[in-house]
Amino acid sequence: MIDSDVFVQAMQELGVNFFTGVPDSMLGGIIAELMIRGVYIPAVREDEAVGMAAGAYMAGKVPAVLMQNSGLGTCLNALISLNLIYRQPCLLIVSWRGQGGNDAPEHLVMGEVMPQLLETVRIPHRTLAEKTAVEDLRWGIDTLKKRQIPVALVLTKGVVRGLHP
């Protein structure tokens, strides 16, 4: 399992310098580390987080937005009617709740359809693996810079230390 501080350090070293989002237990470790470093800006909804990231991008930052996959539903319109048409990139760090049907009922539908959903709206995505985490992060940053659109890195349980390791 990757420690949260190593993951955050890697993001910062790759140039990510604006962090916002809405918490998930799987993202708890990363958010705690971002807060220790004094760089986390909490949002109240995922569409707000995506909006803030878009503003920060236009002001010269490389933004990341953390959310659980249910939040993809909440911010879908912002992603497609703001980021995709205005070409405003951000790194989406999305925890994959409901993966394999093994979660609370509210996560099961999104857990099953999330990869198809990202395909449908043409958001490049990759599931982060422990062995290739830094490579995956670099792919994310390279891709968002090249394509100028949001890119999703999906976190599965047990890859980065969360609140309940």
Place this chain on the structure above:
Amino acid sequence: MRPEEGTLISRAQAIATLLELLTDQPVVICNGFPSREAHKIADRPTHFYMIGSMGNAAAIALGVALAKPNKQVVTFDGDGNVLMGMGTLATVGALRPKNFIHVVFDNEVYGTTGNQPTISNVVPLDKVAKSAGYVNVERVLDRDDLVYEFKDMLKKDGPSLLLIKVNEFVEDAGRVVHDPVVITQRFMKAIEG
């Protein structure tokens, strides 16, 4: 009570007045008629015109303000937009960016879709902002007060919210002509540094 046309200024008059007082500040303008009218009145590269993602203008402006703490950032918003993204009033109130000025044109209707009523006639958005933690909050009903209060907000530390009661009149303004990608690029260039 619906503001009667004739007793209040129009949103276009309010926008024209505000733009006379603004120079090189970034202005994020919500989707619908506010962007179209601002674009017609004065098309500046410092304007970020929204055409979608309703409810998100203040969040985008907040992102700019947080990333550029030494630059005053303004957003032109509407009552329907604020109601849709009302959580952002709380986020602004909690983060308290000093360089954030939120202007809300309140005509109590969704003007762009045919004047269906909003609920801002019974929910005073200025009071919501004040409770959320905005530092300076004013409600104005005419041009003189608008000029006085906005000039004052430009001099003060925020976050500030100016609620302007406007009538339902819509300026004959076409769609924003720029491609969204061009809007992003020229806005980025204009607010650089």
